[in-house]
Amino acid sequence: MKTKVPATTAAVVAAVVVTSVCVVSLLVRQNGTSGVGGPVLAAFPASTAELTFIDHTGRPVGRQDFAGRFQLVFFGYSHCPDVCPSGLAIMATALRALGDAAERIQPVFISIDPERDTPESLADYVRHFHPRLLGLSGTPEQIAAAAKSYGVYYERSDDQAEGASDYLMAHSARTYLVGPDGVGIAIFSHGSDPEQMAAEILEQMQSYAGSASREDVS
Amino acid sequence: MSVTWCLRKSGPVSPSRRWLCLSLLLTLLPVSYARAQATTSGDVRVERVWARASAGTTANGVVYLTLSNHGERSDRLVALITSIAREAAIHETVQKNGMLSMEERGPLEIRPGESIVLEPSGLHVMLMGLKRKIEEGRSFPLTLTFERAGSIVVDVVVRGVGASGPD
Numbered sequence: 001m002k003t004k005v006p007a008t009t010a011a012v013v014a015a016v017v018v019t020s021v022c023v024v025s026l027l028v029r030q031n032g033t034s035g036v037g038g039p040v041l042a043a044f045p046a047s048t049a050e051l052t053f054i055d056h057t058g059r060p061v062g063r064q065d066f067a068g069r070f071q072l073v074f075f076g077y078s079h080c081p082d083v084c085p086s087g088l089a090i091m092a093t094a095l096r097a098l099g100d101a102a103e104r105i106q107p108v109f110i111s112i113d114p115e116r117d118t119p120e121s122l123a124d125y126v127r128h129f130h131p132r133l134l135g136l137s138g139t140p141e142q143i144a145a146a147a148k149s150y151g152v153y154y155e156r157s158d159d160q161a162e163g164a165s166d167y168l169m170a171h172s173a174r175t176y177l178v179g180p181d182g183v184g185i186a187i188f189s190h191g192s193d194p195e196q197m198a199a200e201i202l203e204q205m206q207s208y209a210g211s212a213s214r215e216d217v218s
Numbered sequence: 219m220s221v222t223w224c225l226r227k228s229g230p231v232s233p234s235r236r237w238l239c240l241s242l243l244l245t246l247l248p249v250s251y252a253r254a255q256a257t258t259s260g261d262v263r264v265e266r267v268w269a270r271a272s273a274g275t276t277a278n279g280v281v282y283l284t285l286s287n288h289g290e291r292s293d294r295l296v297a298l299i300t301s302i303a304r305e306a307a308i309h310e311t312v313q314k315n316g317m318l319s320m321e322e323r324g325p326l327e328i329r330p331g332e333s334i335v336l337e338p339s340g341l342h343v344m345l346m347g348l349k350r351k352i353e354e355g356r357s358f359p360l361t362l363t364f365e366r367a368g369s370i371v372v373d374v375v376v377r378g379v380g381a382s383g384p385d
């Protein structure tokens with residue numbers, strides 16, 4: 001038996017499907033088995049405002065350096081051949097898609113391999129992806145604190161001997177949008193579509209501005 | 219030995235020279251096709267071959283490509299050799315415990331009629347121990363050896379650091 005679906009119903013169903021696909025792609029992918037890991041902000045356990053780093057020019061960096069700016073943050077390491085360049089390329093494409101609005105965003109790459117990612121090597125790395133990309137490294141303690149507040153995991157993933165210099169790392173590869181107050185706003189799973197990412201960032205920035213002005217009034 | 223030596227008409231061409239020339243041409247054939255869209259050997263085709271330029275000082279790199287088997291029987295990619303790196307192997311980026319890492323995936327089986335796409339954040343040819351930086355616009359050779367189809371030499375086109383595909 002054939003049922004005829006009215007065109008309007010079909011359109012609504014299509015819209016719902018498309019919308020849920022977009023939302024799902026923005027949600028955090030916690031593990032390989034389930035595509036959706038819960039609410040977008042669930043994995044942002046702490047404010048990032050108190051974190052400190054050393055940037056790719058060798059200068060100490062803290063909250064004052066991000067005052068009034070959104071941050072788009074990716075964790076990785078410069079010896080990562082596949083995942084990190086892909087993630088940073090997506091970030092750069094999203095920033096290009098944002099046009100002038102991107103000026104209000106500080107793109108950030110935080111190294112989870114501080115042993116090899118010295119300021120000098122990060123300087124040689126970040127410039128390839130975006131002219132304003134800030135490379136952050138630091139002491140192992142500074143990096144551990146940063147990873148903890150973002151909910152990022154990382155570990156050495158090699159079978160090589162201790163002391164080998166060409167080891168590989170396993171790490172979370174999401175992209176984080178952080179507000180000017182250091183509080184996380186959105187998390188994008190690895191491999192997100194850059195256009196969708198840009199649209200979501202713009203929306204979040206606008207609603208952030210809206211809520212901020214409401215607070216000023218009250 | 220030159221092509222003229224092979225093509226020279228004067229004098230009788232000995233069978234051994236004919237074979238030598240034929241095999242010479244066969245070795246040259248894939249290389250000369252390498253710049254084109256696809257390189258084929260037997261039933262296996264290799265196309266969309268590209269690498270991402272090195273960023274920074276890393277000794278690791280990746281090559282992406284598409285393999286397809288147009289034959290009736292399965293084949294296996296058993297070896298990878300390139301002059302640019304100490305070692306080349308098939309890797310796959312996998313997700314475990316909320317982290318992405320890479321696992322070795324060779325030898326790669328290609329079933330009849332199947333296409334396998336090696337692309338960012340999935341399967342890739344991992345290059346370890348780079349002997350020089352992978353530089354944009356400067357290609358390098360990669361030899362893929364299949365159990366049935368034999369060896370295929372492709373020219374790896376190098377795209378920018380932020381590239382996500384060969385085009």
Ligand SMILES: [Cu+2]
Pocket residue numbers: 081082309310320342343344
């Ligand atoms: Cu790999």
